[in-house]
Amino acid sequence: MDPARDSGGLEIISKVAAVLRTLEDRGDTTAADLAATLQEPLSSVYRLLQSLTATGWVDRGPKRGTYRLGLSLMTIGGLVEDQLDIREACLPSLRTLVDAIGVTSFLCVRRGARAVCLERLEGFAVQSLAMQLGGSLPLYAGAAPRALLAFLAPAEQDAVLSDTTGRLRDDPPPPALATLRADLAQIRTQGYSISDGDVTPGIAALGAPVFNHRGEVDGSLSISGLRGQVLATPVLETNVTLLLKAAAQASAALGWEDS
Numbered sequence: 001m002d003p004a005r006d007s008g009g010l011e012i013i014s015k016v017a018a019v020l021r022t023l024e025d026r027g028d029t030t031a032a033d034l035a036a037t038l039q040e041p042l043s044s045v046y047r048l049l050q051s052l053t054a055t056g057w058v059d060r061g062p063k064r065g066t067y068r069l070g071l072s073l074m075t076i077g078g079l080v081e082d083q084l085d086i087r088e089a090c091l092p093s094l095r096t097l098v099d100a101i102g103v104t105s106f107l108c109v110r111r112g113a114r115a116v117c118l119e120r121l122e123g124f125a126v127q128s129l130a131m132q133l134g135g136s137l138p139l140y141a142g143a144a145p146r147a148l149l150a151f152l153a154p155a156e157q158d159a160v161l162s163d164t165t166g167r168l169r170d171d172p173p174p175p176a177l178a179t180l181r182a183d184l185a186q187i188r189t190q191g192y193s194i195s196d197g198d199v200t201p202g203i204a205a206l207g208a209p210v211f212n213h214r215g216e217v218d219g220s221l222s223i224s225g226l227r228g229q230v231l232a233t234p235v236l237e238t239n240v241t242l243l244l245k246a247a248a249q250a251s252a253a254l255g256w257e258d259s
Helices: 003-026 031-038 042-055 071-101 143-150 154-161 177-190 233-253
Strands: 058-060 066-069 104-111 114-121 136-138 193-196 203-211 217-226
Touching: 003 031, 003 042, 003 058, 003 066, 031 042, 042 058, 071 104, 071 114, 071 203, 071 217, 071 233, 104 143, 114 143, 136 143, 143 154, 143 177, 143 193, 143 203, 143 217, 154 177, 203 233, 217 233
Parallel strands: none
Antiparallel strands: 058 066, 104 114, 104 217, 114 136, 193 203, 203 217
16 A cells, blocks of 8 residues: 555545535636635646546536536435435334234345345344345346346346346356246235245245325335244235235325325
């Protein structure tokens, strides 16, 4: 490591952060005003703005010589906000599922061709080691991922099914395409997905989609435990009812109205 280079890099990052904070606070601002506020040479501020404009983090304002936060940066911020929103919206439903059923409950969101675990609440029964917080599975494997995949728009679904670049060595093997498509069609019809040992032998799961205010699938809730706790005849109907109710409540919290 080169301490001098590291120090220079941190200084640049600090200046970038200062520019972005100022634009956030003030809105459209000229380079001269930024230089005066930050107490930096105008030439340095111009160079920094040129770099930030090239990356999309800063855009030129409608008035000549002004700058504003870029659409690219606001999109990133919107993604982070969406994650926070869906987690807050789903937490009450996750807690209800754990209290009512006693198995582990999950919230997953889509990232490319994978489902990422955004929240996991441990149940009182046997705990599955699969799908840890922050972990991921391909969208074809498991209840929560397939609940996401089934409710994607057809073009997005086709793109996911044809994408093999993001698969990891330890991922479950994909099912035959015809089998998977038939399963996805059934999930859309019944409103929930079933996983019976396809991720971890002896572990079963149910998954249901969570929709945002535009009616788009934003995430999925799932419960997972020993097969007898999730899929056995005496409990399956009750578990499905509780899961669908929890997912509907989470969707309503995100502004979705079921027509």
